[in-house]
Amino acid sequence: MYLADSRSTKAAAAPDTRPGRRPAAVPGTVLALGAVSLITDVSSEMVTAVLPLYVVATLGLSPLGFGLLDGINNGVGALVRLAGGHLADGGGRRHKVVAGLGYGLSAVCKPLLLLAHGLPLISAVLAADRTGKGLRTAPRDAMISLATPPEHRGRAFGVHRAMDTTGALLGPLAAFAVLRVAGGPLLGEGGDAGGYDAVFAVSGCVAALGVLVLVLFVPRRITAAGTGPAARPAATGPAATGTAGSEPAGPRPTLRDSLALLRRPALRRLAACAALLGLTTVSDSFLYLLLQRELHLSAHLFPLLPLGTAATFLLLAVPLGALADRIGRRRLFLVGHAVLLAGYGLVLSPLRGLPVLVAVLVLHGAFYASTDGVLAAATADAVPAAQQGAGQALVGTGQALARFACSLAFGAAWSLWGGRTALAVAAVALAAGAVAAAFVLRPAEEVSA
Template sequence: MTPRPSLPKSVVKLGWISFFTDVASEMIYPVVPLFLTAALGAPVVVLGAMEGVAEAIVSVMKGLSGWHCDRMGRRVPYIRWGYGLGAASKPLMALAFAWPMVFLARAVDRLGKGLRTTARDALIADAVDASQGGRAYGFHRMMDTSGAIVGVLMALALLALLPGRYRLIFLVAALPGAAAVLLTFKIREAATVKTAADACPGTIPQAAPGSRPWSGLPAAYWKTLGLLMVFAFANSSDTLLILRAKNLGLSDVQSILGYTLFNVVYAASAYPLGILSDRFGRWRMVITGWTLYAAVYFGFALADMSAVWWLFPLYGLFMGLTEGVGRALIRDKIPDEKKGTAMGIFHMCIGFTMLAGSVTAGILWDVVGPGAPFVLGGGVALTAAALAMFLRPRATRGGHACG
C-alpha cells in the first residue's frame, strides 16, 4: 500500500498558530464576564450585546475578507493582520477602565478573527487537493481545539492562583497570542493559488467581467451551503450546554469540566475522522454527525444531572464528525480561482444563521423553559439530516480537474 503523503508544512504551521491563539483566547473567555461585572460594574445586558455585535462583525468580515483575498491573489497578509489584531486585544483589555473599552477590545479581537479565518481556510484549500481535504481540516480542528483545552485549564489555574487579578491574566494571555503572530511570519503563499484566467476552461461557470463576486460558483456549492445552513440554525451557542448543565444541578467547576471533556473528545476525534472522510465520503460522516447531534440535544432536553457526563463526550464526537469535514465538503465544491470568496460566503452565511438560531434558542429558554431550545435543535438537526440524504450533491472525483 502506497503511504499517504504528509500534510504540507503550511497546514502544519497554521495548526500551531491556531493552537497558540486558542490558548490565549480561552484563557480570557471565562474571565471577561467576571471582569465586566465584578471589576467594571457593567450590567449583564452588556454581555449579550457585546457577543451579538462581536459575532456580526466576524460574519461580515469573513465574507468580505474572502472576496478581497481572491481579488488580491494573496492570503498571508490577512492571516498576519488577523492574528495580530487578536493578540493586540488582550493587553487592550488589561488597560480598560470602563466597559466600553472592553467592548472595543472584543470588537478588535473579532475583527481579527473575521480577517484571518476565511484566508486561513482558503490557504489550506490552496495547499491540498480534494484527496487530503478532510485530513487537512481535521488536523486544523484538532490543533485549534487542543489549544482551547489548554487555555481553559490555564484559566482555571490562573483564577485559582490570582483571584481578582483579571488585568494580570489578560497580560499573561497575550504571550501565547504573540507566539502565534510570530509564527505567521513563517507562512508562505501556496503555489497553487489561481486567478480566473488560470482556471480550466469549461469546467466551472466563469463570472463575467464586472459581475457580482458570487457569480460563477457551481450549483453543487449552493446546494451544499443550503443544507449546511439548515443545520446551522439548530447549532446554537455552546454556552447553552454549560447553562443547561448548571440548570440540572452541576456546579460552576463541574460545568466547565464537562465542557473541557467535550473539547478533549473533539480534539481526539477530529483528525482521524477527517482522514476517514477522505476515504469513505464526507456526506456519510456529516449525516451521521447531525443525527448524533439530534440525539445529544434531545438528551439535554430530557436528561438528569448524571447524563451530562456522557452527553458532553458525545457532543465532542459530533463535532469531530462534522466541523472539519463540513469545511472539506465546501472545499470540494469550490472553483480554484474563487476559494476565498466561496469560503467567505460559507463562513458568513453559517455565522448569521447560527446567530439567529442562538437568539431563538435563548428566547425559547426564557419563555418556554430550559428544555425547549434543545427540542428545537434536535428536531431541526433531524430535518437537516433527512434533507441531506435526498438532496445532497453527488460526489465528484478529483475535485475540479480539467477534462
C-alpha cells in the same frame, strides 16, 4: 519574514512530484498553520472559558443580554469574512497578509478587555476580536486547501482542527491555573475582577506569540497542489492525485466573481444547508450554562467543561477527516448534526450524574470533529483554486450569520420559557433541518478522493 519567504518558492510551495515519490498527506504549511491556530486558540479559549459566568454572574447580565453578547462573539466577524476571503484571492501572495492582519487584530483585543467592564465596551472589544477572526479564517482555510492534494483535504483539515483543538483544550486549563495563581475572586464570588484581568493579560501575550509564529514559519506564497475543481471534477483513487501546478498569477477576482460562485449548484446547496443547520445549533456557551444548571455543577468547575468537548474533538478530528475522504464529506457533515441532536436529547432527558455529563461532552466534541474541518474540505472541492478564499468565506459567512441569529433567538427563548424549553425547541428544529439538508444534498455529487 525571512524564514517563511525563503521557502515560499521551493518545497513549501508545491509537493514533490518526482516519479515514485508521493506528496505528503499533510504538508508542512498545514502543520505551521496548525501551530499558529493552536497558540491562538489557547489565547481565545482562556477568555471564552471565563466569559459566560463573568458577564452573567459578575456583571449581572440576563440570558437575553448574554445572547446578544454571544451573538456578537459568533456573528459580527461573519460579514468581514467575505471581505477577508475576497481580498486574499488572486496570485497566492495575499492569503498570508490578510490572515496576519486578522491574527494581529485579535491579539490587540485581548488586553483591551482589561479596560472593558460593561456590556457596551465588552461588546465593542468582542466585535473587534471577531472581526480579526473573520479576516483570517477564509485565507487560512484557503492556504490549507491550496497546499494539500484534493484527495487528502479531509485529513489535512482534520490535522489542522486537531491542532487547533489542542489549543482549545489547553486554554481553559490555562485560565483555571491563572485564576488560581492570581488569587482573585473566582467566577461570581464577588469583589474586584483581579482574577479575570490576569486571564485577559496572559491571553494577550499568548496571542502575540501566535502572530510571531505565523510571520516566521508560514510561507508567503502557496501554489495549488494537484488539480483543482475548475479544471475537472474531482476523481477518486490514484488518478485524483495529479501534479503540483503553479497557481496562475492572473488578475485578482472581482467581488462580483466571488459572489458568482453561488451559481455553482454544489456550493449553493452546501452553503444553504450550512446556514440552515447553523440556525439550530445552540452556542457552546449556552450549552455549558445549561449543563452547569441542570447538573448542579460548582461554578468553579465551569471553565473545565469545554475540556470534554475539546478532548473528544482532538481525538476524533483526524480519523473522521480521513473517513470523510472515503465516504463523502457531505454525508459525514450530516451525521455530525445527528450526533449533536443526540447530545441535546441527553440534556433534556431525566438522566443525571457524571456519566451524562461525560456523554454530552463527548457527543458535542464528535459533532465538531464531524463538521468543522469536513465542511471546509467539502467547500474546497466545490470552488476553483484561484477563489478558495472567497468560497470558504461564502459558506462560513452563511453559517456564522445563522449561528448569530440562533444565539439571539435562544437567549430570548431562555428568558421567556426557560433553558430546557428553549433547548427542546432547538432540538426539534435541528431534527427538521437535518432532514431537509439530507434531501437538499442528496442530488449533489459526493466527492470522496
